[in-house]
Amino acid sequence: MTPDPATDNPACLYPELGRNETLQSILQTAVRQAGYGLDVLPERAPGWWRCGARADGDSRTTTALLGIAERAFIVNFREHGVMMAEGTTTSLDAVVSAIGAWQSGATLARLKSACPFVDHSPLAETHERGDAVEAQWTSYRHTSARHVDRELIEAAYAQPQLRALFPFHSHRTLNFSRCTGFPYTHDIPVITPANGSYRVTWWHTRSPHGPADIGEADTPDDAVALVIALLPHNCGPAVAGTADDLDNSDST
Structure with missing residues (x-):
């Protein structure tokens, strides 16, 4: 007990x-x-x-x-x-x-x-300096962790719009956040490697944007293209703070 x-x-x-x-x-x-x-x-x-x-x-x-x-x-x-x-x-x-x-x-x-x-x-120091986004990408690009798809990471990093966001993994799913603190934002599609292809979905089972499933891609580049096509309006670089902070900022 x-x-x-x-x-x-x-x-x-x-x-x-x-x-x-x-x-x-x-x-x-x-x-x-x-x-x-x-x-x-x-x-x-x-x-x-x-x-x-x-x-x-x-x-x-x-x-x-x-x-x-x-x-x-x-x-x-x-x-x-x-x-x-x-x-x-x-x-x-x-x-x-x-x-x-x-x-x-x-x-x-x-x-x-x-x-x-x-x-x-050292990661905390990157947040203090304001370069946590680049540090997080660097960590994923050099990791040997089996749950990280390196080809997918490189395809996402090659796109400036995604490179400016804060990447994080939930199991094998690659997520992108508009803020660097937790709770993260979940209004950007996520990518999950699955049996040699890539499933692109919204984060929730159902979301305000529609059905969870967006599509399936054969390559990392195609999966990344699906995400970019559905980025929120005025989706700029990730900022320090949490999803709650962004919500409060949007409402004022």
Whole structure:
């Protein structure tokens, strides 16, 4: 049976919680005492009401969770829908410093310098620099992963309209997003290699655009041509952010 994170944490691991405190309440007090004017909110998942918390900003979020088997504050740092860094520490003060630094706009390098328990990946650095799209394409063009069809990748990359979008794979299906953060957009046809041919469909089983099936192509170039013919109007380069951000931008 999976432990209930809300009730099974040994009290001796987190004396800060006392009998009735939550991670959200102790972090809220601690960040204010540290001089950060931040609001700390409960974690959204109901089962984590006592041992999860988050601090939200315009584009950044820091989440913290309590470990179950041993004392550990597990902290994640996101920006524009991208996991930028993460770390685990036993120190509540270190968590407060990390929340304050990230939510105040620290770069990845500054965050790591101030909070050594935090690590980030080279991919996160590409998002910070603003060249995540090209980095993602480069990764796919050089991968040896069996689920990636290299000929299809090259055919898509050869087309400037698709090369400007953010590519990602779902199983063996090649997808294109108008944003670089999750959730991605799903208003562009996707391509799935299948038995020597290429199936082009909308992402959902049925979509506002019509039936899911668009067509089947014998070559990667022909499959890519089908996608380009159905790109959304004014489909420009992928931007930092999420599909929700784009939806909100379109409605204003």
